[in-house]
Amino acid sequence: MCAKVLVVEDEDAISHLLSYNLGKEGFDVALAADGDDALIAVDEEKPDLILLDWMLPNVSGVEICRQLRAQVSTRDIPVIMLTARGEEEDRIRGLELGADDYVTKPFSMSELVARMRAVLRRTRPTIAGDVAVFADITLDRETRRVRRAGRDVHLGPTEFRLLDVLMSRPGRVFSREQLLDRVWGTDVYVEIRTVDVHVGRLRKALNRGKERDPIRTVRASGYALDETYSAG
Template sequence: MSAKVLVVEDEEAISQLLAYNLGKEGFTVSISADGDEAMIAVDEQKPDLVLMDWMLPNVSGIELCRRLRTGNDTRDIPVIMLTARGEEDDRVRGLDVGADDYVTKPFSMSELVARMRAVLRRTAPALAGDVATFADIVLDRQLCRVRRGQRDVHLGPTEFRLLDVLMQRPGRVFSREQLLDRVWGQDVYVEIRTVDVHIGRLRKALNRRGDRDPIRTVRSSGYALDETYAG
């Protein structure tokens, strides 16, 4: 189960960047451009976490956080504030109205995701996303460890990220281009056949002693994790 994250950000370029990168990390993301729209979105589908900008049109992030904290059905929703404000007084003000954490722009996505998972570990451990499971395979992102059944599976960093992407959406067919984007990044040039090489290494590490191969090759399309293939 993935955590539902509501991003409240009025700058479209930033909200789309957040949605894209958080989606890559396995979160289910929705976007609101202002505080009023965010309250409607919360009423329609309660998120597991709200990621909001401090400076919003009409209703500020501070006021939105205050409204969430005073609502019977919303007071427990964790809130992380994003802002260019870095002064101590501003941080204290954000925390005083009930924000769970405060991330100052500019920030790295790895830091933001780590902060989000830390908050979710406190409020909804099952959604923190540190551990993913598929059939008899367990992937621990925090420990960078993979087990299949009773044995450890030793993977290189690229194979680990590749398995992580596949485990975020079991059954979904990822094209080679999509896997290149999610595992190697958009700004890195890598030959398309490199994906096949690393899938081969991943299969070799996962499948021992007659284990069923959980990775399905879809001709001319890509790869997927498939329950019918897993042991």
């Protein structure tokens, strides 16, 4: 299961950068451009974590945090504040209002992801870790190891990222274009058939003997991990 993250940020460049990079890290990302949109998004589907910009139009991030903590249904949602404010008194104010952590802009994505996972480990331990599991397949993002039914599966870096994306949402059909964006990135030109080649390599590495193939090909659409697959 992947963590659902709501990014509340009014600067398009930052929000899309976060969406892209967090998506590559296996998070399920939703975006809100202001406080009102954020409250509506939370009401429609509670996220596992909120990245909340301090300075927002209309309703400030500080006020959003206060409102979330005031309601029983949302008070336990972890919040990480994102802000250009670096003064100690501002950090203390944000934490006193209920924020779980505080990251000052500009920040590195690796630091932000590490802080997010640390908060999730405390608050959502079942979905937090750097280990993804699907049936008898285990993917460890920290050690870059994959195991199936107790044996090591040796994958190249591209096949590892491809499996990571598929395991982030078992059952979801990812189009070849979506896989290109998430695995290779939007700033790299790669032919669409390259996806098929690497899926073939991934299948070859995963499947041994009479093991059932967990990857489902959806004609004219793309690929998915088959939710009907079981280790038995």
